[in-house]
Amino acid sequence: MKFVKFQHTSNLRKKTVLLTSIIILLLLIIAIAGIVINPELYEPNYESKKLVPSFTHPFGTDYLGRDMFYRSIKGLSTSILIGMLAATVSAFMALFLGLLAASVGGWVDQVVSYFVDLFMGVPHMVLLMLISFMLGGGLKGVVVGIALTHWPNLTRVIRSEVMEVRNAHYVLASRKFGASKIQVAIRHIVPHVMPQFIIGLILLFPHAILHEAGLTFLGFGLPVDAPAMGIILSEALKNIATGMWWLAFFPGAMLVIVVMLFDKLGEHVKLLLDPSSAQE
Amino acid sequence: MKPILKHMIKTLFRMILLLIGVSILTFILVISSPIDPIDAYLGAETNVSQEQRDNVAEHWGLNKSPVERYLTWVTNLLHGDMGMSITYQMPVMQILITRFLASLTLMSVAWLLSGVLGFILGVLSGAMEGSAFDKGVKIFCFVLSSTPSFWIGLLLLMLFSVQLGWFPIGFSVPIGKLSSEVTFLERVHHLILPAFTLSITGISNMVLHTRQKIIDVLNTDYVLFAKARGENKWTIIKRHGLRNIAFPAITLQFASFSELFGGSVLAENIFSYPGLGSALSAAGRKGDLPLLLGIALCSAIFVFVGNLIANLLYGIFNPQIREGGESR
Numbered sequence: 001m002k003f004v005k006f007q008h009t010s011n012l013r014k015k016t017v018l019l020t021s022i023i024i025l026l027l028l029i030i031a032i033a034g035i036v037i038n039p040e041l042y043e044p045n046y047e048s049k050k051l052v053p054s055f056t057h058p059f060g061t062d063y064l065g066r067d068m069f070y071r072s073i074k075g076l077s078t079s080i081l082i083g084m085l086a087a088t089v090s091a092f093m094a095l096f097l098g099l100l101a102a103s104v105g106g107w108v109d110q111v112v113s114y115f116v117d118l119f120m121g122v123p124h125m126v127l128l129m130l131i132s133f134m135l136g137g138g139l140k141g142v143v144v145g146i147a148l149t150h151w152p153n154l155t156r157v158i159r160s161e162v163m164e165v166r167n168a169h170y171v172l173a174s175r176k177f178g179a180s181k182i183q184v185a186i187r188h189i190v191p192h193v194m195p196q197f198i199i200g201l202i203l204l205f206p207h208a209i210l211h212e213a214g215l216t217f218l219g220f221g222l223p224v225d226a227p228a229m230g231i232i233l234s235e236a237l238k239n240i241a242t243g244m245w246w247l248a249f250f251p252g253a254m255l256v257i258v259v260m261l262f263d264k265l266g267e268h269v270k271l272l273l274d275p276s277s278a279q280e
Numbered sequence: 281m282k283p284i285l286k287h288m289i290k291t292l293f294r295m296i297l298l299l300i301g302v303s304i305l306t307f308i309l310v311i312s313s314p315i316d317p318i319d320a321y322l323g324a325e326t327n328v329s330q331e332q333r334d335n336v337a338e339h340w341g342l343n344k345s346p347v348e349r350y351l352t353w354v355t356n357l358l359h360g361d362m363g364m365s366i367t368y369q370m371p372v373m374q375i376l377i378t379r380f381l382a383s384l385t386l387m388s389v390a391w392l393l394s395g396v397l398g399f400i401l402g403v404l405s406g407a408m409e410g411s412a413f414d415k416g417v418k419i420f421c422f423v424l425s426s427t428p429s430f431w432i433g434l435l436l437l438m439l440f441s442v443q444l445g446w447f448p449i450g451f452s453v454p455i456g457k458l459s460s461e462v463t464f465l466e467r468v469h470h471l472i473l474p475a476f477t478l479s480i481t482g483i484s485n486m487v488l489h490t491r492q493k494i495i496d497v498l499n500t501d502y503v504l505f506a507k508a509r510g511e512n513k514w515t516i517i518k519r520h521g522l523r524n525i526a527f528p529a530i531t532l533q534f535a536s537f538s539e540l541f542g543g544s545v546l547a548e549n550i551f552s553y554p555g556l557g558s559a560l561s562a563a564g565r566k567g568d569l570p571l572l573l574g575i576a577l578c579s580a581i582f583v584f585v586g587n588l589i590a591n592l593l594y595g596i597f598n599p600q601i602r603e604g605g606e607s608r
Contacts, residue, residue: 125542252431
């Protein structure tokens, strides 16, 4: 039975590559569509207020007559871009700190570990609100907040990866040939942790996007006039008594789909970069 | 018994060090905000002279160095004085106590719900690995882990409160009733939707963890031997599975306090539930520094207690630590 299964899945890798490309393409289309979209498409149009979803307005319109479909696309695009920016900054922080902690060791390692514990000791949402509050909210607050709260987990992963190869023969040999610690780190250790880094980076995106939406939803993130996911949903909450269910349902569902796509992307990239994880 | 004690003392010491760090971190974050505490305190009264402002600043110790201010704050904190909240015009301590109790009710109901439900679903789907039920549960968890809990709350509110009218739209008690008149059932009635929304956050983690553990246990040699003895699957799970997976699961559940608190901030805001979460966003909007500081510290202590319990349980249930061997 197992043998048959093996035969059947022999071109799994090709399939995974194909799926990964499709997901990346879909996400790119949403992100770019949001940038190039004509702002008139989601501007208030007082002649078509509070419309139920139809063919002309697939997601309906809100109390100002804004088309929810185009607004959702714009919001998702904003969310994806902010999420990617913040997650990338965060992942590079993790890479740097993880490398530093493991290759220098000693008290540096203990300090980094202490900060990892520290930042995990306050709930993310609370820390995000505090950081955003400190920076006076807005785009900067969101990006810095997410970047500063999401690095600890990945730092731990990278630190333990580096620990694994720190005493490997090729590293020791290179040291014996006179390469400095920094040279060894860049030439031999970074390539080793790269797969984990990329996987960790992609898996940070969904978290970053959800936290961005949550923070904006609470009113501590992007300004109220920005067409962001959190703003759309918090407007839906304010107008909940009007019974316009489509204001919350469709944008939220789109958000879930985008987050799921990122999750799947991470999973597939993990299979490609780290084939042994397929057995798990 | 001695190694356990040693482990406990070590854990306790590390945790206290952490708590000090958290208090310094939140203090730095809050005092470096662009909002001037004197402006925030005086509010709309703009005809206050510079001299009076300086008096207030001196009275609060704002002209001292941050280190001194921190030490003053900590000393007052240890005496139970956390300052006055501008938003609610009440001592912060009092707000924290009443609001924390409300939040605690909500969080513990959600915590139990997600733990029990997640555990049962995880055991069932792990035991029936590969079945349609297992696949269904896996897809369910996958979708759930990508879903923002505030969106679920929004949908639940729309469906059950607005469209069907089964549940109230918000608050923990009926509006306009004295707290002494509120019955237990009314409280429960107001708690159901927020608690359900909040439990969504933790459930998928629990299911996937338990499922994987059950599968691991079922692939071990001792289970194979039990099968050879003629035990059926559910007896095996009862005798060998549950014992092995229950404690890691409980530990995991205690370690999830951070997400639980984060989720409660969102859930409380959607349902206007008067707990710490809604107070936090109110304090943030008004620039209410003492309250912000108090809530941040409170949340850190909450997470800290969860992690402490998780760590202690880990020490107690892990024979390697119990019998003195170095763990890890």
